Amino acid sequence: MLNPADTTFAERLTQAGIKTRDATPAYTHELRGKFVGKSTIVALPNSTDEVSRVVRLCNDARVGLIPFGGGTGLVAGQVAPEGPPPLILSLERLNTVRAIYPDENTLVTEAGVTLSNLHAAAAEADRLFPLSYASKDSALIGSALAVNSGGLNVLRYGTARELCLGVEAVMPNGDILHGLKRLRKDNTGYDLRNLLIGSEGTLGVITAAALKLYPQPAQTATAFFAVRDPAAALQLLTLFRERAVDAVSAFELLSGQSFAFLTESHPDLRQPFETPPLWAVLTELGTGPGIDPDALMADTFEAALEAGVATDARLAQSGQQRAEFWAVRETLPEANRHIGAIASHDIALPLVEVPGFLDEAAQALPKLFEMRINAFGHLGDGNLHYNIFPPQGATKEAYKDRAAEATRLVHDLAMARGGTFSAEHGVGRAKTGDLQRYGDPAKLAAMRAIKQALDPNGIMNPGAVLPL
Numbered sequence: 001m002l003n004p005a006d007t008t009f010a011e012r013l014t015q016a017g018i019k020t021r022d023a024t025p026a027y028t029h030e031l032r033g034k035f036v037g038k039s040t041i042v043a044l045p046n047s048t049d050e051v052s053r054v055v056r057l058c059n060d061a062r063v064g065l066i067p068f069g070g071g072t073g074l075v076a077g078q079v080a081p082e083g084p085p086p087l088i089l090s091l092e093r094l095n096t097v098r099a100i101y102p103d104e105n106t107l108v109t110e111a112g113v114t115l116s117n118l119h120a121a122a123a124e125a126d127r128l129f130p131l132s133y134a135s136k137d138s139a140l141i142g143s144a145l146a147v148n149s150g151g152l153n154v155l156r157y158g159t160a161r162e163l164c165l166g167v168e169a170v171m172p173n174g175d176i177l178h179g180l181k182r183l184r185k186d187n188t189g190y191d192l193r194n195l196l197i198g199s200e201g202t203l204g205v206i207t208a209a210a211l212k213l214y215p216q217p218a219q220t221a222t223a224f225f226a227v228r229d230p231a232a233a234l235q236l237l238t239l240f241r242e243r244a245v246d247a248v249s250a251f252e253l254l255s256g257q258s259f260a261f262l263t264e265s266h267p268d269l270r271q272p273f274e275t276p277p278l279w280a281v282l283t284e285l286g287t288g289p290g291i292d293p294d295a296l297m298a299d300t301f302e303a304a305l306e307a308g309v310a311t312d313a314r315l316a317q318s319g320q321q322r323a324e325f326w327a328v329r330e331t332l333p334e335a336n337r338h339i340g341a342i343a344s345h346d347i348a349l350p351l352v353e354v355p356g357f358l359d360e361a362a363q364a365l366p367k368l369f370e371m372r373i374n375a376f377g378h379l380g381d382g383n384l385h386y387n388i389f390p391p392q393g394a395t396k397e398a399y400k401d402r403a404a405e406a407t408r409l410v411h412d413l414a415m416a417r418g419g420t421f422s423a424e425h426g427v428g429r430a431k432t433g434d435l436q437r438y439g440d441p442a443k444l445a446a447m448r449a450i451k452q453a454l455d456p457n458g459i460m461n462p463g464a465v466l467p468l
Helices: 007-015 048-061 115-124 141-146 192-196 230-247 256-265 293-306 319-330 332-339 351-367 396-416 432-438 441-454
Strands: 020-022 041-043 065-068 087-090 097-101 106-110 164-170 176-179 205-212 219-227 248-255 279-287 310-315 346-348 372-378 383-389
Touching: 007 020, 007 048, 048 065, 048 087, 048 164, 048 176, 048 205, 065 141, 097 115, 106 115, 115 141, 141 205, 164 192, 176 192, 219 230, 219 293, 219 319, 230 248, 230 279, 230 293, 230 351, 248 256, 248 319, 256 332, 256 372, 279 293, 279 319, 293 310, 319 332, 332 372, 332 383, 346 396, 351 372, 351 383, 351 396, 383 396, 396 432
Parallel strands: 041 087, 065 087
Antiparallel strands: 020 041, 097 106, 106 205, 164 176, 164 205, 219 279, 219 310, 248 279, 248 372, 346 383, 372 383
């Protein structure tokens, strides 16, 4: 493939009216510093038509390109350490919310709008856009759809895929797919929207989306529960589902190691328990008028206490305390980076398999080498962030040669229980080997056929998802 920095190609971009700049580390370095891409240039289109021009030029010149969002991905989907240097196609200037339709609970936005700004735009219309996670201030909706991200509210509202009604996208040959229909039903052939969502920029560039909104909960209750073990946490989830039905919007599991890491890395962060429990759950209820979520939370705690499921609880008494509770959960990724993980894993399991996996992994992994394990995540949908750290006083560099061994064991254990090695972060370039190892042969063959049919020149995010 041609180097995008080639003078002739760079001149073509300029002649096409495309703004460019040299790539800084913000574009070429993965968030945790594990992957570094090659020096290249960045195209900065400010419209779908300009994206189309860039993609068409890349396809004609056989220049690989990486669609770039907020740079918050954790599987090297946005950086290319190997192969020819690609053009980076940044969506940051496509940053307009085009329209909001409160009466039909929909919003149309360009791909470069951050999740935080979508939250604010929805709130101005007295609506809720529920997709959220720790990097919401920098993560862009286009990349969230490209990887089908999940986050904190999947239990109630679903993943990015389930929140999207339609997409506008530029296909690998430069053609624009005009799919921004705000329809709940549209049964007119192949579902290209869902083909592009989760494809990680390997089949096209999502430039805009029609998204679902929801009424703002009239009242919210947030609480931390101390539980004896993950099995008890699942029992607590069952109690909440029986009593609150679909009012449960989040159900997050934290381990005692999570609290210990927060104490070590963020000593000024206010934690909910004076003595951290071995396991805890952070949950939130959102109800309509006439239903008191605080009473529902308190009643469920009494039932959990009587059943021996929960041992203690802290109910947020104010908006500030609610924010402090969520700060505990959302600071965990930063705490992990501060400690320095040997290996990080984004896995999912059927709910009933979660306790067994955690027990089995806690026994099997320390047989490899001495380690600390921080397991936490979105228990309500079975998604665990299972991370391995060096023992106290050691550095992750001392164990870098053991990371692959530990990851293989974690993934083997999860897959053996009907789980997956990638729940919400995607495959990127970091997990292409896992996809080849664990993927269903028929699925992999179909994926390769689709890639060849839509992107025969292999320009779209080359090396991501399917290896070069």
